[in-house]
Amino acid sequence: MLDLSYGLADLLPFIAIGFAAQLVDGALGMAFGVISTTLLLSLGVPPAAASAGVHTVESFTTGVSGASHILHRNVDWRLFARLVIPGVIGGILGAYVLTQIDAGTARPFILAYLAAIGIYLLWRGIKYPPVSKRPKIIEPLGLAGGFLDAAGGGGWGPVVTSNLLVQGAEPRTVIGTVSASEFVLTVTISATFILTLGWEMFTTATVGLLIGGVAAAPLGAFVAKRAPARALLVLVGVLLILTSAYGIYRALS
Template sequence: MELEHIGLFADMLPYIGIGFAAQLIDGALGMAFGVICNTLLVGILGMPPALASAKVHVVECFTTASSGISHLYQRNIDRKLFLGLLVPGVIGGTAGAYLLTSIDASVVRPFVLGYLTLIGIYLVIKGLRHPGKPRPARHVGPLGLVGGFLDAAGGGGWGPVVTSNLLVQGVEPRKVIGSVSAVEFFLTIAVSAVFILQIGIADLVGPTLGLIVGGVIAAPAGAYAARRVAVKPLLTLVGVVLTITSLLGIWRTFG
């Protein structure tokens, strides 16, 4: 029995590592957990997009709770920005989840990988051009709606879409990262509920636990790093990794 437990733990180790690294980056930058995990699950492991997105969002119920509490402790949350993103984000996420579960996986997979490739390129450009020209925050509600929809339909994108846009507009970085991360908890609860209703809970176990463990462990460190991280090199590196892994997934799909 002990050997069986050791074997199960060994199988979980890669997912613990992925969850830890992805959440460390996400906590520091306010983005990338979903797109990193979803790119690996869909592009490398060949998992159906709806199942991959469901796994990622179930994991994020735990990681975003830990991250949100950590950002609250670090005083990184802006109340007005949080409330402005909350309802539109949840509505957009729910709509995206329903859409993804109603489409055949073999049809939607190339589009999801294409979307993730564009997100990767977008992050590279944002990283190279960071910081952008300061502007006041605008269109917070529509931004939350679009970000929530793309996050659920693409298995990630809330952070890259919402955080990057607000940072470019000139909002204080730590307030953006903390507020967006806190809203993401409520977004992931809503999206996960839709996925569970549509595809059930049985397929969401296994690697999911490893991602949860790694992500929860890394969340406090990510929130602490939000005040001190060098954004430009990390943002660029994340974009490069996502672009390469997504293109590899496209090549495997059509190769």
């Protein structure tokens, strides 16, 4: 049963974590899971509870974030359609693989690849002003991003956003489109999970993350719309490097 006995003082740390994580995710198209899970673990939340809670919250925050990006006209609907269908297929395949084998062995290699992409984006953002052009490789990215998100516990934002930016797509519409399409993917992957766990997943941490994440979602979309393309490119590169390096450290330690 849902426990309503906790007060505002209990919720505040988790509201702050949800707000900060979603602000970054909404503005840069990635990292809600990485940031919130890391901070929850640092507060002493058990790993399984942190992972399950974050996964549940993302079903709601991605919806609000996607709606906010749509309102700010950050979504390219043609790109959205080409990402969502293979993304859902990849998510279903990834969920199946997760029940059959351990996908964690490949995680350090994927993170190393994302760190390299981050270095490249950082270098390009500093050295060369972004020149927008339509990306050509889209469906394979959606398939890979959906698969890794389900099988590896995350990957849609980092894989899809970073690779579309490498191809020269406009940062604002990439971030908005990836965020909006993530809602469809997250609901597809999470439906059984949420129905199975029900209200028991709504712990203090989950409720706090949900409040903070939903509150920050509109602000992230606003930042993505207003920030210069060059700044977004640099920030995505820095975020990829930091989160991938931390992930590699945890995977190898």
